[in-house]
Amino acid sequence: xxxxxxxxxxxxxxxxxxxxxxxxxxxxxxxxxxxxxxxxxxxxxxxxxxxxxxxxxxxxxxxxxxxxxxxxxxxxxxxxxxxxxxxxxxxxxxxxxxxxxxxxxxxxxxxxxxxxxxxxxxxxxxxxxxxxxxxxxxxxxxxxxxxxxxxxxxxxxxxxxxxxxxxxxxxxxxxxxxxxxxxxxxxxxxxxxxxxxxxxxxxxxxxxxxxxxxxxxxxxxxxxxxxxxxxxxxxxxxxxxxxxxxxxxxxxxxxxxxxxxxxxxxxxxxxxxxxxxxxxxxxxxxxxxxxxxxxxxxxxxxxxxxxxxxxxxxxxxxxxxxxxxxxxxxxxxxxxxxxxxxxxxxxxxxxxxxxxxxxxxxxxxxxxxxxxxxxxxxxxxxxxxxxxxxxxxxxxxxxxxxxxxxx
Numbered sequence: 298x299x300x301x302x303x304x305x306x307x308x309x310x311x312x313x314x315x316x317x318x319x320x321x322x323x324x325x326x327x328x329x330x331x332x333x334x335x336x337x338x339x340x341x342x343x344x345x346x347x348x349x350x351x352x353x354x355x356x357x358x359x360x361x362x363x364x365x366x367x368x369x370x371x372x373x374x375x376x377x378x379x380x381x382x383x384x385x386x387x388x389x390x391x392x393x394x395x396x397x398x399x400x401x402x403x404x405x406x407x408x409x410x411x412x413x414x415x416x417x418x419x420x421x422x423x424x425x426x427x428x429x430x431x432x433x434x435x436x437x438x439x440x441x442x443x444x445x446x447x448x449x450x451x452x453x454x455x456x457x458x459x460x461x462x463x464x465x466x467x468x469x470x471x472x473x474x475x476x477x478x479x480x481x482x483x484x485x486x487x488x489x490x491x492x493x494x495x496x497x498x499x500x501x502x503x504x505x506x507x508x509x510x511x512x513x514x515x516x517x518x519x520x521x522x523x524x525x526x527x528x529x530x531x532x533x534x535x536x537x538x539x540x541x542x543x544x545x546x547x548x549x550x551x552x553x554x555x556x557x558x559x560x561x562x563x564x565x566x567x568x569x570x571x572x573x574x575x576x577x578x579x580x581x582x583x584x585x586x587x588x589x590x591x592x593x594x595x596x597x598x599x600x601x602x603x604x605x606x607x608x609x610x611x612x613x614x615x616x617x618x619x620x621x622x623x624x625x626x627x628x629x630x631x632x633x634x635x636x637x638x639x640x641x642x643x644x645x646x647x648x649x650x651x652x653x654x655x656x657x658x659x660x661x662x663x664x665x666x667x668x669x670x671x672x673x674x675x676x677x678x679x680x681x682x683x684x685x686x687x688x689x690x691x692x693x694x695x696x697x698x699x700x701x702x703x704x
Contacts, residue, residue: 304553307524308495310438313382313406315352317499317556318524323586324557325577326353326526328386330570333363333370340373342570347374347381348623349571350578350589353557355384355409358391364398371404382406384440388414388447392427402431407499409440412484413447421449422487429491438497440526441484443477445504452476470506474513477502482520498523499557503530507545518554527555534563543580550584575619590622591635594649594656598641601661606684607641610659613688614639614695629703637695647671655698657691670694 309319317324327346331339333356343354358364371383385405387394392415395402408428416424432439456472456479459465467475481500488498500523502513510529517525529545532538542560549555560580562573578589595611596602614637625632638653640646642661650656650671657670657680668680668687672694680690 304518305522307556308522310496310499310524312353312384312438312499314380315382321556323550323555323581324352325350325574325581325587325589326355326384326557326559327351327570327574327577328355328559328561329357330564333357334360334366336366336369336373339366340370340377343370343374343381343383344377344379345571346574347379349574351381351574353382353384353407355386358385358387358394358401358405359389361394361398364394364401367398367401368404384409387411387428389416391415392424392431395428395431402435402437405437407438407440408432409442410484411442411444411447412480413444413449418451425484425487426491429488429493432497433492438499439488439493440499440501441481441488442501442503442526443480443484444530445473445477445502445509446530448473448476449480452480470509474504474509474516477504477513478516478520481517485521485523495523499526500524501526501528503528505529505531507541510545511548514549514554515552518552524556525554526557526559528559528561530561532561532563534565538562539576542576546580547584550581550586588633590633591618591637593618594636594638594640594653596641596645596649601644602641602659603662606687607639607659609684610657610688610691611639614691617692617695625699625703629699632699632703635699635703639691651675654702655691655695657687659687672698 306320307318309321310317315324329339329342331342333339339356346354358367374383383405384407386409388411391410410428412425415421453476456476460467460472481502485498485500500521502517504510504513507529527546527549529542532542546558558577560573560576562576564570581587582589593611593615636653638649638656640649640658643658646658650658651674655672657668659668660666666681670677670680680687
């Protein structure tokens with residue numbers, strides 16, 4: 298599947314060392330949830346997200362203290378050997394922070410501007426233009442990020458009144474969706490008038506309802522060639538956030554819409570911020586658009602698999618692959634294409650195992666604990682023993698295969 302299946306090729310925008318749009322691979326991004334004024338904590342999370350697979354990381358820049366710390370954060374990220382672009386997220390006071398903290402403006406790789414949160418009335422365009430001018434003078438791209446929760450209310454009220462006066466019969470949802478697209482396109486025109494080049498502008502229109510997201514981005518994709526950042530905002534926690542995000546984004550990505558993506562998951566207290574990165578990578582890999590890490594196929598289990606051994610083994614292999622990927626990615630070209638299978642019984646186990654590069658078929662409940670292992674579709678060995686012995690044996694086979702196949 299191509300990322301430009303239906304939509305014409307977009308304009309390419311350079312963000313740091315990354316190319317966004319123009320037929321480049323779809324980029325995964327995420328955002329820190331630390332206090333940006335804490336340079337140590339924020340830099341550490343940027344590094345963690347980047348190492349997990351986030352190819353751009355956004356940080357909040359909301360106070361003078363945060364703006365003053367941006368340069369130090371990015372220095373620490375670069376000292377860690379990472380070239381990952383760091384993006385500044387600005388609301389309400391971005392025009393002030395960027396002009397009063399020139400080091401912040403120079404250090405960031407891109408600015409995110411929400412046109413609904415840059416001021417009211419005549420000051421709105423003036424403040425928006427100030428940010429665009431700073432971006433132009435520093436050679437930085439911007440993302441014009443329209444958000445359904447902070448849409449320009451003057452525009453909304455004007456369109457609502459027009460709907461009433463002319464009896465268009467449109468629903469409030471349809472009007473909001475239209476305003477999202479109009480806000481993005483009008484703001485893009487203003488940015489161009491300020492001297493920003495076409496190849497310095499990325500657009501997003503984020504809403505929290507999957508069907509609205511699909512409608513908005515289909516319309517947006519027909520009306521602009523700017524690269525589009527795709528994401529469902531305020532998706533929610535856990536399974537709900539994953540399902541709602543993927544249900545909308547998969548449809549759009551399959552239609553060639555989306556040049557960068559973020560799955561915005563609400564983390565549980567103390568949860569791992571990297572989960573949203575892993576989810577975005579899995580989505581692109583599931584659609585055949587990118588490969589980020591070896592895939593692990595596992596059966597769902599049934600009455601034949603009342604033992605938890607295959608579940609524990611599948612989880613252990615997934616964690617092992619995740620732990621090794623930072624090193625493997627550097628040493629073994631193409632290891633992302635590796636396919637693994639951990640199957641729970643003999644019904645589909647041998648067939649699925651043969652379809653993987655490495656597959657193990659556990660016997661299921663009540664059967665002799667002999668587990669055939671297949672490598673590239675052929676019988677390789679039979680593992681026996683308890684969970685720890687099976688895990689150690691399978692990990693050894695995986696390590697040898699990776700070193701010999703991709704070394």
